[in-house]
Every structure is written in structure tokens, then in C-alpha cells.
Amino acid sequence: MGVKKPPAQRAKDEAILADLVRFTARSFATATPVPFGAALVETRTGKLLYRGRNAVMRENDPSAHAETRAVRRACKKLGWPSLKGYTLYSTCEPCPMCMANALWAGVDRVVFGATIADANEHCRQIHIAAREVAERSDMPCEVDGEVLREACRALFNDPRMLKVFRSWGTGK
Numbered sequence: 001m002g003v004k005k006p007p008a009q010r011a012k013d014e015a016i017l018a019d020l021v022r023f024t025a026r027s028f029a030t031a032t033p034v035p036f037g038a039a040l041v042e043t044r045t046g047k048l049l050y051r052g053r054n055a056v057m058r059e060n061d062p063s064a065h066a067e068t069r070a071v072r073r074a075c076k077k078l079g080w081p082s083l084k085g086y087t088l089y090s091t092c093e094p095c096p097m098c099m100a101n102a103l104w105a106g107v108d109r110v111v112f113g114a115t116i117a118d119a120n121e122h123c124r125q126i127h128i129a130a131r132e133v134a135e136r137s138d139m140p141c142e143v144d145g146e147v148l149r150e151a152c153r154a155l156f157n158d159p160r161m162l163k164v165f166r167s168w169g170t171g172k
Contacts, residue, residue, distance in 0.1 A: 005144065010147075012046055013089075013111050013144065013147050014147060014148055016039065016041055016046060016089050016111075017089055017091070017111065017113055017147050017148045017151075017152070018148060018151065019039075020037050020038070020039045020051060020089055020090075020091060021037070021091060021113070021148065021151050021152060021154075021155065023037055023039075023051055023053075024036070024037030024053055024066075024091050024155055025155060025158075027053050028158060028160045028161065032055075032057055032058045033160055033161055033164050034053050034054040034055075034057075034066070034161075034164075035054075035091060035092070035114075035119075035122075035152075035155035035156045035158075035161050036053060036054035036065065036066040036090070036091055036092055037051065037052070037053045037054075037066050037090070037091045037155075038051065038052060038053075038065075038066035038067040038069070038070040038088060038089065038090045038091070038098075039051035039052075039070065039088075039089045039090075040070050040071070040074040040083060040086045040087070040088055040089075040107070041086065041087055041089065042085060042086055042087075043085055043086055043087045043108045043109060044085065049074045049077065049078070049086060050070050050073050050074040050077060051070065052066055052069045052070045052073060053066050053069075054066040054069075055069060057168065063097065065094075065095065065097065065098050066090065066091070066098075067088060067090050067094045067098035067099075067101065067102060068097065068098050068101050070088065071083065071088070071101050071102060071105045071107075074086070075105065081105065082105065082106045083102075083105040083106055083107045084106040084107075084108065085108065086107050086108060087107060087108055087109040087110070087111060088102050088107045088109070088110045088111070089110075089111045089112070090110070090111070090112045090113070091112070091113050091114060091152045091155055092112060092113065092114045092115070092116070092118070092119050092152060092156075093112045093114065093115045093116045093119075093129070093130050093145055094110060094112065094130045094133075095116065095125065095126050095128075096126050096128045096133050097126075099130045099133040099134065099143075100133060100137075102141065103133070103134060103137050103139040103141055104139070106139065107141060108141065108142065109141065109142040109143070109144060110130060110134070110141060110142070110143045110144070111144045111145070111147055112130065112143075112144075112145045112146070112147065112152075113145075113146070113147055113148045113149050113151065113152025113153075114146075114149055114152035114153045114155070114156060115145065115146060115149070116128075116129065116130075118149070118152075118153050118156060119156065121156070122156050122161075122162070122165045123165055123168065130143050130145065131143045131145070
């Protein structure tokens with residue numbers, strides 16, 4: 001569990017993550033449903049810069065994780081490879097690749113819902129916590145996790161998603 005936040009910050013984080021859960025769940029009505037969604041918002045104002053979903057299967061690209069896609073597209077939108085002044089929200093704890101990408105982009109904070117262990121109940125994962133990746137770097141980034149964890153876990157446990165995990169051949 002992350003450092004206890006002031007109630008106003010916690011409420012802001014929960015509202016943004018709840019919106020991201022709804023956005024991500026809309027993928028269940030498509031041919032390529034995914035439980036992984038990410039959003040970049042301006043840290044100070046909460047204004048949305050970009051949000052997206054995992055597209056590994058759709059794009060046949062193992063690096064097309066929601067967080068990495070969000071960082072790429074947000075930087076492209078800004079015309080600059082820095083996201084200083086932004087917070088990355090994710091329905092699931094970023095894997096080491098995604099966390100490293102967020103660090104290289106210079107995000108202020110990473111806020112996540114479900115944990116790597118939660119995701120690992122359904123698909124393969126690299127078991128290195130986002131906090132550990134941040135702590136082992138020389139790039140400052142606050143990591144706050146397990147915000148709305150149960151709502152995010154519900155994305156993984158939705159019957160439509162369980163069927164998809166089996167079709168990926170990565171299910172447990």
C-alpha cells in the first residue's frame with residue numbers, strides 16, 4: 001500500500017481511476033477486450049492528456065502495453081519526450097518495462113489499481129514491483145498503488161475477459 005494521501009488527493013486519484021476503469025471496460029464490447037488501461041493527466045489540474053488500452057494482441061506488438069502506448073502518444077501530442085508535470089494512472093501496476101518507460105519520460109507520479117500479483121492470476125507477469133523499479137533508478141517518481149484495487153481486479157475477473165485469457169494461451 002502506498003503512502004497515505006490527503007483526502008482531496010485520494011478523492012482525485014479515485015475519480016480519475018474510476019473513469020479509467022469505465023473507459024477500459026468499454027473494450028469488453030469489442031473483438032479485442034483488455035483489462036489494462038492507462039491515462040496521463042496533468043498533475044496539478046487533473047486535466048486528461050491521453051488515455052489508452054493495451055493493444056498487444058491487436059497490434060501484434062509485445063511492447064504495446066497500455067502505459068507504454070499512453071506515454072508514447074502523450075509525448076507525441078506534446079511534441080516533446082518529457083512528461084514532467086504529469087501523473088500516469090493505470091488499472092494495473094506497471095510492469096518493469098512500463099515503469100521504466102514512465103521514469104524515462106519523467107512523470108511525477110504513477111497511480112495504479114490492481115497489482116502485478118492480481119494480473120498474474122490470469123496471465124504471465126514479471127514479478128518486480130513498480131516501486132522497486134522506481135527506487136532503483138535515479139529518476140524521482142512517486143508510486144501510489146492499490147487505489148480502487150477491487151474495481152480494477154473486476155476487469156480481470158469479468159467472464160468475457162476470462163474467456164479471452166484462455167484464448168491467449170497465457171492464462172493460469
